[in-house]
Amino acid sequence: MKTRPNGSTDASDAAKAADLLVTVASTLNERLAVTADELARSQALLREASEELMTAFRGAADRIVAAQRGASAASEKSDEYGIVLDHLYRACQHLQSHDLVNQLIDAQKLRVDKMREKLAQALALAAPPVVRPDQAEPWIERSRAMLDCIVAGIQQIDQDARAPLGDKHRAGSVDLF
Amino acid sequence: MKTILAVDDSATMREMVTFVLESAGYRVIEAEDGAQGLDRASAQNVDLVITDQNMPNMDGLTLVRSLRELRDYKSVPILLLTTESSDSMKSQGRAAGATGWLVKPFDPATLLEVVQKVLR
Numbered sequence: 001m002k003t004r005p006n007g008s009t010d011a012s013d014a015a016k017a018a019d020l021l022v023t024v025a026s027t028l029n030e031r032l033a034v035t036a037d038e039l040a041r042s043q044a045l046l047r048e049a050s051e052e053l054m055t056a057f058r059g060a061a062d063r064i065v066a067a068q069r070g071a072s073a074a075s076e077k078s079d080e081y082g083i084v085l086d087h088l089y090r091a092c093q094h095l096q097s098h099d100l101v102n103q104l105i106d107a108q109k110l111r112v113d114k115m116r117e118k119l120a121q122a123l124a125l126a127a128p129p130v131v132r133p134d135q136a137e138p139w140i141e142r143s144r145a146m147l148d149c150i151v152a153g154i155q156q157i158d159q160d161a162r163a164p165l166g167d168k169h170r171a172g173s174v175d176l177f
Numbered sequence: 178m179k180t181i182l183a184v185d186d187s188a189t190m191r192e193m194v195t196f197v198l199e200s201a202g203y204r205v206i207e208a209e210d211g212a213q214g215l216d217r218a219s220a221q222n223v224d225l226v227i228t229d230q231n232m233p234n235m236d237g238l239t240l241v242r243s244l245r246e247l248r249d250y251k252s253v254p255i256l257l258l259t260t261e262s263s264d265s266m267k268s269q270g271r272a273a274g275a276t277g278w279l280v281k282p283f284d285p286a287t288l289l290e291v292v293q294k295v296l297r
Binding site for chain 2: 047050051054055057095096103171172173177
């Protein structure tokens, strides 16, 4: 900040900068709250849909297995039941992707929550009234403390948020020890 | 009839595993996380445990270690069925006492083959 002959102008600029930082942090925090809510809703919808699908697949498969037992092993119908059952098993297999997606959403939720926590801490720093508001230094110190908090939030964003790799080449692999 | 304990925090995954195993003639009991799995296994001896890794309350590796401390589960096969596929996680599983590691999404026929093999 340039040194000006009038100290109160410096203080006014510094106060405006601190206020701007508060606006940015609180707007970002609000947007992240919306994101957190949308992630939670996505997860709930995914869970509900996959449970319903699994129940439906299982119901259909149970019926087919029962019908297959009723049909003679060599009949055309029995072959047909077997093919339908294979399709259902394959569908069930792909339905497992919900588990991976669920874990990816969990990792994103954790990132968002941790960032929101740091933004809330930064905003809390701006809550108490500034001592000596007619001077620039207290405003600059406040802005610096808020920025440090936000930067710390960005730096720790990946800590503990361990998303599964979902390596397609290893999907379905088996290792017996 | 052999009894298998399926531990997974996803109801869909539990139902899927149960569906595959029951259709092959196994009896399946379910648990929602490692802690519940440990309770179920302590209350009733099972012939095989199939567990997910990432779960609330107690993860799969902790469940494996806890089960291996129980006299009745020193040699009962325990399979990890998880989206985790890194070599380091598999090494941890092996060190914890797991019998095998299967990466989701699993093929129902492969799961049955592995189950038959470890129960032999």
